[in-house]
Amino acid sequence: MAPPWDDFRLVKAIANHGGLTAAAARLGINHSTAFRRLAAIEASVGARLFERLRAGYAATQAGMAMVEAAGAMEETAARFARDVAGRASEPTGLLRITAPSGLVTDLLMPILADFRTRCPGIRLDVVVSDDALNLSRRDADVAVRASNDPPQNLFGRRLSTVGWALYGRADDTDRDPRRADWVAPSEQVGDGRFLRFVAEHGDPDRIVMQLNTVAGLCEAVEAGIGIGLLPCLSADRRPGLRRLRPPDPHFADGLWMLTHPDLRHSVRVRAFMDFVGDAVVALRPVIEGRTANDGTG
Structure with missing residues (x-):
């Protein structure tokens, strides 16, 4: 048996x-x-x-x-x-979405609310994670990810570019990066490019806090721990922060919405990707950091 x-x-x-x-x-x-x-x-x-x-x-x-x-x-x-x-005829049932915490809180949540109004028969299960879930195993139906190299085996759409810029506290009068303390993600985040940026524009010995994720960066800079590279989408909405430089093109990751090819014709997946994708595209200036003045003058 x-x-x-x-x-x-x-x-x-x-x-x-x-x-x-x-x-x-x-x-x-x-x-x-x-x-x-x-x-x-x-x-x-x-x-x-x-x-x-x-x-x-x-x-x-x-x-x-x-x-x-x-x-x-x-x-x-x-x-x-x-x-x-894929055989369902109406956009109903459970739909599992995965995205990093910053994208969920600062970008997707109002869009998800509008989507629920449009498609009340769909129940959303949002998995907040920076990890790449296995869409083939249905760990998630749709993934929203910042990447310049999305998996080739997935079907998706590039929605925008995620802009990053250098920020400090709005009330800090000394904005010279060479004399400032820094907050930065640790080496394993972004293949060490954040630490390379500090080495080029600041003093690595003045990194006073490192995080193993991008979550918490805005809060650390806003608390006055140090200056740091932040996603414009999150930082520009905080009055306590001010840009020190324009968005850096070396940190411009593509923003993708991805699903398994077998699900691309699913009614609920297609409804979600069309609605949310169009809503995100409309916010490109905000996501790419083209809507705020740079505090470089």
Whole structure:
């Protein structure tokens, strides 16, 4: 008798996360439950599925075979869900959207409210994340992302360019970047280009705060911790901030809306992408930073 689907899910989660604790959290169960279920699965299939190592759980040959089978089952289920979504005749049902926090709060939320008025039959599940979710597995139906290199396997539309500029507090009279303290994302964000900008225009030794994400940058500069590169969309709406330089073209990422090719003809996906895409395009001057005066005079 073949193991049930939940057994495959558990084994795949343990292999993906390298241990029971993270796998259990991912599946919404506790550690002891995961431990007992894994022991029962191994007894049922008559094979050891993982080597218990100090560094974590490493799948055996039998375990890898079960992981591969689980992946194939996930893809089949996802393909079925995409096909069903594409056959719907009315824009109704659940639509999962993923976007970074800054885009959700400063750009998308009013547009999503208007979309809900237009399509009240659609329920929105917004996943706020900087990570690239797997659209093939239906982790999300539509992704809104800032990127100059979107995945080639996805269908999408370039909506705008995301402008970035150097900002400081509006009440700070000394705006010389060489003498200022800085706030900047850490090296792993943007392939280190933020730190290279500081090295070119300021003093790296005066970076007094680093963040591992762009979230919180505006708040840090507005609080007076230091000057920093900020997205114009977020910073220009804050009266406590003022631009020190015009938008820098080296930080101009494309703003994309993406979906899986199998979903491009889904009624609700098409309705969302058409409505939201047109609304975002209308805001290009704001997103690209072309609507504010630069405090460089």
